[in-house]
Amino acid sequence: LMVWLRRCTHYLFIVVVAVNSTLLTINAGDYIFYTDWAWTSYTVFSISQTLMLIVGATYYLTFTGVPGTATYYALIMTVYTWIAKGAWFSLGYPYDFIVTPVWLPSAMLLDLVYWATKKNKHSLILFGGVLVGMSLPLFNMVNLITVADPLETAFKYPRPTLPPYMTPIEPQVGKFYNSPVALGAGAGAVLACTFAALSCKLNTWTYRWMAA
Numbered sequence: 001l002m003v004w005l006r007r008c009t010h011y012l013f014i015v016v017v018a019v020n021s022t023l024l025t026i027n028a029g030d031y032i033f034y035t036d037w038a039w040t041s042y043t044v045f046s047i048s049q050t051l052m053l054i055v056g057a058t059y060y061l062t063f064t065g066v067p068g069t070a071t072y073y074a075l076i077m078t079v080y081t082w083i084a085k086g087a088w089f090s091l092g093y094p095y096d097f098i099v100t101p102v103w104l105p106s107a108m109l110l111d112l113v114y115w116a117t118k119k120n121k122h123s124l125i126l127f128g129g130v131l132v133g134m135s136l137p138l139f140n141m142v143n144l145i146t147v148a149d150p151l152e153t154a155f156k157y158p159r160p161t162l163p164p165y166m167t168p169i170e171p172q173v174g175k176f177y178n179s180p181v182a183l184g185a186g187a188g189a190v191l192a193c194t195f196a197a198l199s200c201k202l203n204t205w206t207y208r209w210m211a212a
Contacts, residue, residue, distance in 0.1 A: 009206060010063055017056040018076045039180040046137040046184035047191065053077065053103050054132050054192045057110055058124065058199035063206075067115035074107035102139040106132045121200055129193030137184030 056077070057070035078101040109131040110124070117123035 006207075009209075013206065014056070014060060014073070014076070017052075017059065018073070018080055020052070042140070043137070043180045043184040043187075046140045046180075047188050049103070049140065050106075050133050050136045050184075050188040050192050051195045053106060053136065054110070054129060054195045055199045057107050057132075058128070058196045059203050061110065061114055061124070062121065062200050062203045065119060067111045067119075070107040070110040070114070071104060074101070074103040077103050102136065102142055105139050106136045109135055125193055125196040125200060129196040130189045132196075133188030133190065133192030134185040137181045137188060140184075141181055 053074060057073045060073040061067070061070045063069075110128045113128040113131060114120075114124050117127070
């Protein structure tokens with residue numbers, strides 16, 4: 001009974017996290033629409049993707065203890081997103097947002113750290129968190145490169161309304177003039193370590209709850 005309870009809890013969590021990570025990242029290409037806020041949105045969305053990836057992938061990795069499962073989790077996220085974007089495409093939404101598997105290389109780095117440090121959880125949190133946090137904003141830039149024409153896309157698929165906090169006050173207000181990749185990577189590296197640690201702790205709590 002405990003074996004099945006453990007398995008069901010594990011798979012339920014993986015599905016919940018993978019679905020929610022997909023929902024969170026499904027609009028991660030929408031910085032194209034906010035032309036005056038593009039880089040600000042890009043940085044925020046990069047960080048959100050980093051954190052959702054590190055939480056699910058670290059949990060999956062530490063739960064199974066098998067290097068490679070982080071990449072498998074990223075593949076789950078990617079396929080879920082393809083399915084969701086495909087559904088949106090049937091409604092006339094552009095499909096060239098987030099069709100590139102940007103999470104896979106970062107997840108591979110996470111697996112590599114776990115394997116290279118002989119499954120050391122603290123090294124996974126520190127080194128893996130830094131690598132994922134720094135790499136994903138860089139890989140996310142691939143989405144900008146692969147979008148056919150950002151401005152044409154923005155005019156072809158206009159937003160009906162913008163929430164007040166996203167409405168530009170004047171042109172170019174809200175842009176990060178330095179580097180959105182560097183800013184996202186810096187913030188992501190710090191936050192990803194924290195979230196990796198939380199994910200490891202969540203794994204411990206899950207085991208304890210199931211063993212009680």
